[in-house]
Amino acid sequence: DAGITQxxxxxxxxxxxxxTLRCHQTENHRYMYWYRQDPGHGLRLIHYSYxxxxxxxxxxxDGYSVSRSKTEDFLLTLESATSSQTSVYFCAISExxxxxxxxxxxxxxxxxxxxx
Amino acid sequence: xxxxxxxxxxxxxxxxxxxxxxxSYTVSGLRGLFWYRQDPGKGPEFLFTLYSAGEEKExxxxxxTLTKKESFLHITAPKPEDSATYLCAVQEGAQKLVFGQGxxxxxxP
Numbered sequence: 151d152a153g154i155t156q157x158x159x160x161x162x163x164x165x166x167x168x169x170t171l172r173c174h175q176t177e178n179h180r181y182m183y184w185y186r187q188d189p190g191h192g193l194r195l196i197h198y199s200y201x202x203x204x205x206x207x208x209x210x211x212d213g214y215s216v217s218r219s220k221t222e223d224f225l226l227t228l229e230s231a232t233s234s235q236t237s238v239y240f241c242a243i244s245e246x247x248x249x250x251x252x253x254x255x256x257x258x259x260x261x262x263x264x265x266x
Numbered sequence: 267x268x269x270x271x272x273x274x275x276x277x278x279x280x281x282x283x284x285x286x287x288x289x290s291y292t293v294s295g296l297r298g299l300f301w302y303r304q305d306p307g308k309g310p311e312f313l314f315t316l317y318s319a320g321e322e323k324e325x326x327x328x329x330x331t332l333t334k335k336e337s338f339l340h341i342t343a344p345k346p347e348d349s350a351t352y353l354c355a356v357q358e359g360a361q362k363l364v365f366g367q368g369x370x371x372x373x374x375p
Contacts, residue, residue: 181361183361191367192368195362253297254315255300260308
């Protein structure tokens with residue numbers, strides 16, 4: 151999985167509790183992304199980062215926040231989890247965000263989150 | 267807004283039976299079209315990227331082609347290990363990928 155580690159791999163939590171998912175990379179890539187994957191919706195971008203402390207919103211960012219204090223780590227936080235956030239979450243990395251071979255996104259193995 | 271539509275949603279083939287998967291897109295300025303393979307319980311695995319109409323890429327039994335409105339993933343003489351979900355994505359803007367919903371391919375021995 152291109153030097154990408156997501157943790158935890160599985161998590162069950164209760165509605166209203168905070169949850170943090172971690173993505174760790176060993177490739178020293180500048181860009182990191184969080185996606186969620188749901189049946190009928192495909193992969194949708196939540197947030198992305200283009201450098202340490204530089205982040206921006208994606209298509210489905212409501213209810214999520216992110217932080218990146220080091221190049222290698224990108225955290226996704228659900229401040230107060232809801233059942234609609236039950237999903238599989240994927241982290242991805244790329245060297246660059248611009249056109250060219252370096253904009254290829256490589257994905258981690260995913261975190262399966264269930265909010266009861 | 268960019269749209270990516272993949273067809274069919276599911277395809278079942280016999281081993282050795284060649285076919286094609288379709289990815290149609292609407293985008294104001296194509297910055298890249300990507301094909302990924304995803305196995306159950308795993309993350310998407312990069313296969314190809316195409317940047318301009320007429321471009322083709324090949325890898326083993328797979329060949330991806332691109333026109334101004336769609337891309338095809340041709341599978342020649344598939345084997346059971348080619349069974350997976352194949353995802354198409356279009357690059358929107360500088361960083362963002364917009365994904366289709368995928369085609370679930372099953373190859374029967």
